[in-house]
Amino acid sequence: MFAEASRHLRRLVPYDAAVWRVTDPETGMMAAPIRAENLDEHGCAVYWETELFTENVNLFRDLARAAVPVAGLREATGDLPARSGLYHSFMKPRGLQDELRAVLRVGGRPHGHISLFRAHGRPAFGPVENRLVESLVTPLARKLRSFAGMSPQPLPDSPHGPGLLLFDASGALLSANDDARAHLADLPEGPAVVAGAGLRVPAWVQATALKARAVSQGRDRGHARVRVRTRRGHWLVCHASCLRESDGRLGPSAVVVEPAKTSEIVPLVVDAFELTEREAEVTRCIARGLPTGRIAEQLHLSPHTVRDYIKSIFEKVGVSSRGELVGRLFTEYYAPLAERGTLRTHD
Structure with a gap:
């Protein structure tokens, strides 16, 4: 694009x-x-x-x-x-x-x-x-x-745990664990700095480390946190904080890259389908398994209005049932993780 x-x-x-x-x-x-x-x-x-x-x-x-x-x-x-x-x-x-x-x-x-x-x-x-x-x-x-x-591709059989990278005050990489290297290898290509052993550190990872240092120095506000999509469509969350030495001086910036939780991604997915705030509320009620009458009671709406919202939600997301909606917004992105913990038998 x-x-x-x-x-x-x-x-x-x-x-x-x-x-x-x-x-x-x-x-x-x-x-x-x-x-x-x-x-x-x-x-x-x-x-x-x-x-x-x-x-x-x-x-x-x-x-x-x-x-x-x-x-x-x-x-x-x-x-x-x-x-x-x-x-x-x-x-x-x-x-x-x-x-x-x-x-x-x-x-x-x-x-x-x-x-x-x-x-x-x-x-x-x-x-x-x-x-x-x-x-x-x-x-x-x-x-x-x-x-x-967009729907993701299936995850591999061996998911990686949290990746850890340490950066000095200038944004230069000091060290990284193997999980960090694995996560970085699955990210889209783009501007990067080549560190030791040929490891390419994406510009956004380096910027997250610098952001954490700026916040620690009182030069910026907010959180050094960003969600990133991999080439296969799955989501990672990258968050950083600036460590302090034993004497209180600022030390290196620690950046953690790990699979994002469902709760961190659902707002992005809901937003992608351009649901209104009220439609998002109805969607969350549907995900909890509430029938139309209960949704109407909780949101102080008439059942007819709730049905209108549900129809609009189905059209925007491109589904035809409540089960499809929940699967599309809440399950589809993480089903492979659950599948790996499931033993299926056939008599």
Whole structure:
């Protein structure tokens, strides 16, 4: 989707380099996959270190809440990009003069980021181009949101446990256990840093470690937590925290990557089918096995209204029964885990 969108957008808004990112809609943090165009992989840590520790122009977390979630660097700085830390540390060394940022959001939640760059000697991104990119924010976010509803492929017979990675203050990998290596091998390709023994550390993993350090230093808020989908359609959760030495000084950042719980993924799947808040409430009641009358009582609705909601839910999810609905939203993504603990016999 990113490749196709970029191909069309470049004809209308010319740019020399770009990064397209998926984000976790709950935390707004970069996830996977990521598409980088005409940029080397060595700048990811520099980019996010600047974003988290020094930058104060067009921050993604601010754009996510802004009335217009699109902004150009030269426009925001009065055509003085040198006022930006990102310009000095990331853009200028790569011959880039302007960045147009956009947060892809729908329903007030960010599902992705776009960074478009222009090289030295090129004109700044203008108001017309900003409005054109703004018009794409919601359609692209809706499409990204819809991918959470895709069914996964079967899991292998030997699932892996929690993976652990340790990063130093600069974001360099110190160590990783075997489970972490196995999880990373199943993730979509994208910008990464090659660590020891040829291990490729995805940019979003490194950014999660930097986020944890920024929170510990009081430079950022929130949680260093992100949900990521593997190539086979299953979900992992990545969360990080900054350790402290015995004397209280900040130590390395610990990043844990592990299979996501059903409760962490169901909100994404429900959102993917564009269920309203009331439809989501009815769906949760159905998952608990409540009949129409009980649902009506609990939600203070008439049975006729509940039936209308159920009909609408079936149409959106593409099912024809309550059993199918529960299977699609709550069981389908984790059934293989239960299957491995089941011994089937036939007389």
